[in-house]
Amino acid sequence: MLPVQENRWVSTHWGTYNVTVDQGRVSNIRSWPGDPAPAPIWEQLDGSHTKLRVASPAIRKSFLDKQHRASGEGRGREPFVEVDWNTALDMAAGQLQRVCSSYGNSAIFGGSYGWASAGRFNHAQSQIHRFLNLLGGYTRSVNSYSYGAGEVIIPRVVGSMHSLADRHTSLKSMVRSTRLLVAFGGLPEKNAQMNSGGVTRHHYRDTLGQLAQAGVRLVSISPIQDDTSAPCEWIPIRPQTDVALMLGLAYVLEAENLVNRAFLDRYTVGYDRFRHYLLGESDGVPKTPQWASSICRISAQGITHLARDMAQQRTMITMSWSLQRAENGEQPYWMTVALASMIGQIGLDGGGFGFGYAAINGIGLDSITVKIPALPQGKNHVDSFIPVARISDMLLNKGQSYRYNGETLTYPDIRLIYWAGGNPFHHHQDLNRLRKAWAVPETIIVNEPWWTATAKHADIVFPTTVAYERNDIAGTSTDPFIIASAAHVKPHANARNDYEVFSELAARLGFVKKFTEGKSEEDWLRSFYARIKEQGDEQGLSFPHFDEFWAKGMIEAPTRESHTVFSEFIRDPVGEPLQTPSGRIEIFSQTIHDFGIKAQPGHPVWIEPEEWLGSPKVLEFPLHLLSNQPASKLHSQYDHAPHSRKLKISDREPIRIHPIDASSRNIEHGMIVRVFNARGSCLAGVVVSDDVIPGVVQMATGAWLDLAFGDGDGPPLDKHGNPNVLTRDVGTSEIAQGSAANSCLVQIERYAGVLPTTTCFEPPEIVR
Numbered sequence: 001m002l003p004v005q006e007n008r009w010v011s012t013h014w015g016t017y018n019v020t021v022d023q024g025r026v027s028n029i030r031s032w033p034g035d036p037a038p039a040p041i042w043e044q045l046d047g048s049h050t051k052l053r054v055a056s057p058a059i060r061k062s063f064l065d066k067q068h069r070a071s072g073e074g075r076g077r078e079p080f081v082e083v084d085w086n087t088a089l090d091m092a093a094g095q096l097q098r099v100c101s102s103y104g105n106s107a108i109f110g111g112s113y114g115w116a117s118a119g120r121f122n123h124a125q126s127q128i129h130r131f132l133n134l135l136g137g138y139t140r141s142v143n144s145y146s147y148g149a150g151e152v153i154i155p156r157v158v159g160s161m162h163s164l165a166d167r168h169t170s171l172k173s174m175v176r177s178t179r180l181l182v183a184f185g186g187l188p189e190k191n192a193q194m195n196s197g198g199v200t201r202h203h204y205r206d207t208l209g210q211l212a213q214a215g216v217r218l219v220s221i222s223p224i225q226d227d228t229s230a231p232c233e234w235i236p237i238r239p240q241t242d243v244a245l246m247l248g249l250a251y252v253l254e255a256e257n258l259v260n261r262a263f264l265d266r267y268t269v270g271y272d273r274f275r276h277y278l279l280g281e282s283d284g285v286p287k288t289p290q291w292a293s294s295i296c297r298i299s300a301q302g303i304t305h306l307a308r309d310m311a312q313q314r315t316m317i318t319m320s321w322s323l324q325r326a327e328n329g330e331q332p333y334w335m336t337v338a339l340a341s342m343i344g345q346i347g348l349d350g351g352g353f354g355f356g357y358a359a360i361n362g363i364g365l366d367s368i369t370v371k372i373p374a375l376p377q378g379k380n381h382v383d384s385f386i387p388v389a390r391i392s393d394m395l396l397n398k399g400q401s402y403r404y405n406g407e408t409l410t411y412p413d414i415r416l417i418y419w420a421g422g423n424p425f426h427h428h429q430d431l432n433r434l435r436k437a438w439a440v441p442e443t444i445i446v447n448e449p450w451w452t453a454t455a456k457h458a459d460i461v462f463p464t465t466v467a468y469e470r471n472d473i474a475g476t477s478t479d480p481f482i483i484a485s486a487a488h489v490k491p492h493a494n495a496r497n498d499y500e501v502f503s504e505l506a507a508r509l510g511f512v513k514k515f516t517e518g519k520s521e522e523d524w525l526r527s528f529y530a531r532i533k534e535q536g537d538e539q540g541l542s543f544p545h546f547d548e549f550w551a552k553g554m555i556e557a558p559t560r561e562s563h564t565v566f567s568e569f570i571r572d573p574v575g576e577p578l579q580t581p582s583g584r585i586e587i588f589s590q591t592i593h594d595f596g597i598k599a600q601p602g603h604p605v606w607i608e609p610e611e612w613l614g615s616p617k618v619l620e621f622p623l624h625l626l627s628n629q630p631a632s633k634l635h636s637q638y639d640h641a642p643h644s645r646k647l648k649i650s651d652r653e654p655i656r657i658h659p660i661d662a663s664s665r666n667i668e669h670g671m672i673v674r675v676f677n678a679r680g681s682c683l684a685g686v687v688v689s690d691d692v693i694p695g696v697v698q699m700a701t702g703a704w705l706d707l708a709f710g711d712g713d714g715p716p717l718d719k720h721g722n723p724n725v726l727t728r729d730v731g732t733s734e735i736a737q738g739s740a741a742n743s744c745l746v747q748i749e750r751y752a753g754v755l756p757t758t759t760c761f762e763p764p765e766i767v768r
Contacts, residue, residue, distance in 0.1 A: 001522075005552075005553050007553045008486060010467050010485050012467055013199070014039040016035070019488045035199075041634065041643055045641055052762075053449060055492065056463060056494040057461065061079050061081055063459040064083070071439070072438065081767055085494065095460075099415045099416045105137045105381070105382050112125040114421050118474040120473050120475065121472050122471075122497055123421075127502055128418060128447070129378075131502040136381060138382055140380060141386055141387070142388065143389075145389055145738075148738030150330075153736060156591060157580070157587075159579030170366065170561050175210045175211055177314050178350035179314045179315070180217045180219070181211065182316070182317050184242050186227025188226075188227050188320070191359050195361035195362045196362075207364075208230035217309075218232040219232065219235060221237050224692055226691050239612065239626060241295050241296035242296070242335075246332075249303060249306060249307040249339060250287065251278055263346075267341070270589070274587045287606070289301075289304050314348070317339060318353070319356075325741045327607070327610060338587045338603070346566050361478075364562070368475075368480055373528040390411075398414070403595075404734065404737050406595045415441055417445070418444075421498075423636050426452075426453070426454075426636035427636075429724055429730075430725075430728060431680070431725045432679060432680045444460075445458065445460045445461075446458035446460070449495065452704065465495050468488045469491045471484075471487045473532075480556050480558070482557060484550045497521065526546050533546075588602050610743065612745075613745075623661065625723060628698060628701070630701060631647075650755065652719075656687045665748060667750060671685070676748075677726055677744070679715065681717050683721060683756075703721040705718060706719045706758050719760075724741070726746055
């Protein structure tokens with residue numbers, strides 16, 4: 001038995017909380033008192049939204065009657081029938097066995113993409129991947145929606161992911177040494193509310209204040225002024241033109257002999273090839289500040305002055321993850337590295353480049369000296385995979401070939417999808433296209449606590465627990481506290497942990513001993529902590545035994561400041577080469593050149609997007625939609641909670657529009673508008689603001705999909721404000737095939753009809 005906790009802690013991706021329980025229900029949630037800037041996502045959380053919980057196993061009505069012979073067209077519109085656990089488990093196990101036997105394991109797509117749990121054991125991705133691997137394997141996804149283009153291009157350019165995922169130059173070094181911080185895409189504090197694996201202290205507000213106190217000049221380059229909440233110089237830029245601006249800056253460095261040629265000669269390859277392009281010798285177009293100004297709408301004089309300033313002092317160039325979620329999203333990453341190489345401060349304290357600062361809470365923070373264990377996932381014996389943002393393409397184009405990272409791959413024939421720990425009807429693009437694709441597989445199984453759009457589009461739904469209903473250990477490499485996240489109330493209705501669901505399925509499919517290793521949830525948690533304590537003992541730390549740790553609720557691990565990225569390489573480029581073909585930074589990559597991609601000569605380039613404010617398409621859809629991360633929730637998690645709902649306008653997601661664009665459309669603050677393009681339409685509540693530049697509208701992602709089906713043939717109206725009914729479902733390029741959500745033009749008009757009632761926070765019809 002687990003000890004009773006002195007303090008009732010629960011860990012989430014957005015904070016650590018003390019939970020009060022009254023008569024078996026959560027009655028109050030308070031942030032950990034040591035958090036200097038608590039996230040408000042769980043403010044006023046109560047039990048009033050439990051009607052949205054999946055109460056019992058449920059099966060789509062026609063699927064219950066016909067199983068895999070039922071048409072997928074009814075998904076998202078048909079009622080469900082609640083059944084007992086044995087009935088649902090038997091049916092799901094039968095479907096898994098049928099597909100494996102008839103089509104092979106590659107016909108199963110294991111969809112688990114999302115921030116389902118901060119806990120390291122009850123972590124949906126780990127659980128489902130372990131289960132499917134032990135079943136014999138499955139078609140998987142690779143890369144991420146957040147920075148998928150970077151995951152492919154950065155290793156090609158610098159040989160590792162250090163600057164993108166697992167290591168970053170520390171924020172402390174910026175406070176110490178940086179004099180000019182140029183932030184492409186800004187430093188949005190709202191995104192830093194979150195961290196995968198949990199958060200105790202939210203640091204970014206204090207860190208931005210320390211930068212200001214240290215006299216660091218902060219320049220935020222973004223179409224949105226409040227993409228940086230700290231005092232800064234705002235340079236408003238047209239969306240998707242950052243590469244053109246960087247090229248203009250690079251031209252000044254080259255033309256005025258401000259380039260650090262010694263750095264380029266010693267640490268990079270291919271600058272001469274890039275220089276021919278920069279000066280226009282290879283294409284006849286010099287990338288002058290005047291040329292860049294015509295594209296990005298920043299004055300040529302301003303570009304020139306900024307380039308000179310960057311060359312003359314310790315400069316850190318940062319780029320938000322959002323810039324790569326666009327057509328040719330690989331190019332901003334590559335060009336950032338090229339520009340930083342020209343300045344020649346990579347590897348120096350407070351200098352060089354970095355990606356994703358403020359994207360999550362942990363980037364640039366000190367690292368703990370112990371590693372948090374995770375559930376072993378085993379080996380996937382199926383080679384089949386897709387880039388994560390190509391789900392619809394896979395389902396609609398089985399057997400067709402496509403290009404990815406220099407390979408020609410083939411989309412598999414997917415017969416069954418098993419999804420746990422995510423909501424593709426939130427994060428995928430062109431959701432009307434996804435609905436058509438989602439009707440293709442024979443069977444869709446979902447583990448889910450809430451009746452999300454994904455659950456409503458499933459055939460079999462297993463009800464699962466939420467954070468305060470299960471026990472876990474939470475922690476992350478950039479937060480010093482390791483949390484005993486305890487179950488404070490019983491699971492809602494008939495909900496079970498994912499581990500229990502997969503254990504029951506594994507028993508029916510003949511591998512339960514391999515899946516569980518004979519361990520209960522408590523056994524796994526004790527084994528996780530034993531590995532943490534073992535590391536602590538090796539370091540001479542006085543970590544308590546498990547029972548004391550659990551009763552106390554948390555322990556603090558020591559930290560160390562992260563190294564400056566590439567400092568070892570800079571000190572000894574021969575002894576510590578990069579893992580690139582040349583061992584150096586590849587401003588020109590022969591590998592990418594040999595991919596043979598149209599308009600990609602093997603070095604960073606400006607490639608005009610299909611949808612942007614310089615496109616002929618603005619004649620029909622003149623506004624550029626930016627669908628960034630929400631401040632009121634984590635992606636779509638807890639959109640139904642009080643904090644998110646109180647920030648909506650007449651139950652719709654807000655959309656910000658510049659006063660000039662609002663006035664020309666006779667739109668006023670607080671009105672409901674229809675946002676539309678050829679892909680779809682949605683309703684939104686207007687916020688008139690000069691924090692966005694003219695020609696740009698901004699609407700956060702995360703509003704639960706809420707479609708109103710009419711009698712016509714066109715796409716249904718989303719009543720709630722999900723911008724992904726509007727975004728383009730195309731790959732960034734053949735390099736990474738990442739998400740291109742921010743390449744999106746729309747039009748806006750006043751909504752003149754009777755305002756429809758939102759129904760996304762209602763469960764589906766349950767029939768007997």
